[in-house]
Amino acid sequence: MSAELVSGRRRGAGAFERYGLLGERALRAVATEPAAWVLALVFPVVFLAINIEALSGASALHDFPTDNIASFAIGLTFLQGALFAGVMFATDLARDIENGFMNRIALAPISAGTVLLSRLLAVAAFALVQVACFAIAGAIFGASLVDGPIELPALIGLAVLFNLAIAVVGFQLALQSGSGEMTQALFPIFFVLLLVSSALMPRGLMDAAWFHAAADLNPVSYMVEAIRSLYVTGWDASALVAGAAIALVITVAGSLFSLVRLRALLARH
């Protein structure tokens, strides 16, 4: 595929075709890794199953928002999947820098915007697979959307947006370091963000003041709560808007910074 783009046989290929080719390549690079399926799809579902049973007693706590632990815990599942997927897509970008693929792209009539957008499309496509997987698994375990299928577009939109937000943060480190190994250092950072959040306990019930403050400042808390609101309370405008707005700001800002770095990278060659 890359030869087609560079050799000129596809010179004049339309924008959609370029996005498709590059996006397909980025998606294939991740989706054909067994680790992608295990870490970004299977692991979150396994931990959902574990957390449902392990945290079942929490529903007895005063002011716990729901009796249905599956509906409570599923927010973590979506974010866990997004975090793992984000690291993998970012690592793939870094590897493309390491192995010289970006040098070849720089010689082709392909803009930095095309490179970035195609990768974001790949992230979004993978996110759709994750949404289907997690929604079905959640339904099997007893988590159901409060207002039914009418909430599906919101669920899909939020999940895709959160995946994009996390991926563009990863793209920053990938473009900065140009190293797959360094980019994988994102995993522990994202792991901290996931654990030090309201993923496992509502913020209103947290006893430790420092943890409560950290969760308040953590954007992942709002993303988890946005997803969770669809399963626990139904249309909660404040939760949905907060999660979506934070993710949108991160996505836009991250994309702009990534675009600047990509342009500089491609211009060097």
Next chain:
Amino acid sequence: MGGSPFGIALGMARRGTKAWITSPAFVAITLFFPLIFLAALAGGLGPLYRVPGFDYPSGYSTFVFGFVVLQAAAFGGIFTGYSVARDFDLGVASRLLLGAGRRWELILGYVLVAVIRSLVAAAIVTAVALAAGVRATVSPAGIAAILALIVCLAAISTLWACGVALRARSMRAGPLMHTPILLVMFLSPVYVPAALLNGWLASIAGANPFSNVVESSRSVLGGGNPDLLITFGWLFAATVLLGIWALLGLRRAAESY
């Protein structure tokens, strides 16, 4: 290397320990997960202590610490397995396999590295936990028991990870090393006591030997006197089985050169 008894193992242990302590990144990553879990579980899940039937007088932080200190031991073994895989990626392993007369001592050496890493990590995690308010009522015999649990878990996780690394001979096997260990650990009473688990998890946790190890650790930390014979029986059996697993992997790796 290796003229004196256990010379190879001690040489490997010196090499691995030196590589670890001279690399701040390696030290940090060994400590990272246990400390994060301690902070996240003790800080975020404290309200679970109020769940009716939560019977652990020493408090939720100590309850969590009983798991986290064992997790530190397991991670010491996992990261040592990564070192084995890296040795293959860098070509060092082939020289070790060719040069070592008593190859089984290579495994022993890696286990010694993991034990040292795990003890150091557990000491640091304990210091942080105590500074953060964990209160444990432990006798000298209890401390010895906890140390023995740490050593055994470090050895077991190393033997598993070594077996995987020796067969795969690449860092790409990393997920295969840590995923089963993480699953075994989380299919046990992590957040709440076993009595508060429900459904299929309660059944699996009941059959999971690691549950016994965690509950023994928590009991010792709470000043209790658990039956450690069963606990160490499980650990001994696991060590023997996984030792065979690692040695068979070593033979396979040696035959490939």
